[in-house]
Amino acid sequence: MNRAGIGIDVHRFAPNRKCIIGGVQIPHPVGLLGHSDADVLAHAIADALLGAVALGDIGKFYPDTDKKWKDMDSMVILRDVAAKYRELKATINNIDAAVIAEAPKLSPHIPQMQTVMAGHLGVRPDQIGIKATTSELMGFTGRKEGVVAIAMVSVEI
Numbered sequence: 239m240n241r242a243g244i245g246i247d248v249h250r251f252a253p254n255r256k257c258i259i260g261g262v263q264i265p266h267p268v269g270l271l272g273h274s275d276a277d278v279l280a281h282a283i284a285d286a287l288l289g290a291v292a293l294g295d296i297g298k299f300y301p302d303t304d305k306k307w308k309d310m311d312s313m314v315i316l317r318d319v320a321a322k323y324r325e326l327k328a329t330i331n332n333i334d335a336a337v338i339a340e341a342p343k344l345s346p347h348i349p350q351m352q353t354v355m356a357g358h359l360g361v362r363p364d365q366i367g368i369k370a371t372t373s374e375l376m377g378f379t380g381r382k383e384g385v386v387a388i389a390m391v392s393v394e395i
Contacts, residue, residue, distance in 0.1 A: 240331070243391045244292025247281035250384035255388040257342060259385070259395065260351025260368065261313050261358065266342040269354040270385060273302035279337055279368070282387035284315045290393045291328055316358040329358060335389040340382045343371035353354035 255269025259356075260279040287296045296315055300307045323330065330361035337344055344351075348370065352363040359366075373379040379386055 239320065239395055241393050241395055243286040243288070243393065245282040245285030245287070245295075245349065245389045245391075246290060246386070247278045247285065248384060248386050249276040249278045249381065252253070257313040258312070259337060259387075260347070261316075261354035262347050262350050264344065264347055266344050267277045269305050274300065274310040274315075275312050278385045278387040279351065279389070280312035280316055280333060281334060282389040283333055283355065283366075283391070284312075284319050286333070286391040287323070287330065287393070290324055290391050291323070291395055293322060299312060302309055313354070313358045316355060323393075325328055325361075326395060327329045328393055329360050330365065331392040332365045332367065333359075333361075333389060333391050335387060336369045338369060338371055338379050338386040338388075339384075340380055369372045 249270040249272050251268040252271035253268050257264045257266040257269040258277045260273045341347045348368045351368055356363040356366055378384050
């Protein structure tokens with residue numbers, strides 16, 4: 239059966255944090271605030287994948303109320319989702335994602351993001367589409383207060 243899932247994640251910028259998006263540390267004067275490393279793109283993709291097979295979301299498996307997940311590398315989440323897919327005998331057909339941010343400039347980092355996340359998910363980099371866009375200076379992303387990521391997945395189970 240073919241299934242689809244959607245995931246959305248939002249994180250605000252904060253000083254003294256690394257800016258990690260798509261498993262890649264992006265040079266930027268501030269990072270993203272969150273209980274984990276706040277990888278907004280990885281979180282959106284994980285939520286889309288979990289939703290496609292009706293498993294819930296990352297908060298169910300990695301609650302921000304549990305100190306053991308504090309500052310966790312979000313690639314752990316992607317590896318765990320890939321393991322859940324293997325248990326279910328589900329396969330990822332493709333992932334399509336968009337990151338909305340005025341800054342930092344993400345397009346030079348997209349090939350590395352695809353490679354890094356593909357390795358953790360057990361798919362080819364060309365199965366992960368990533369686009370970067372701005373919000374034309376509107377809203378909190380336009381004011382450079384944070385980043386939004388949206389992901390859609392197609393899977394087979």
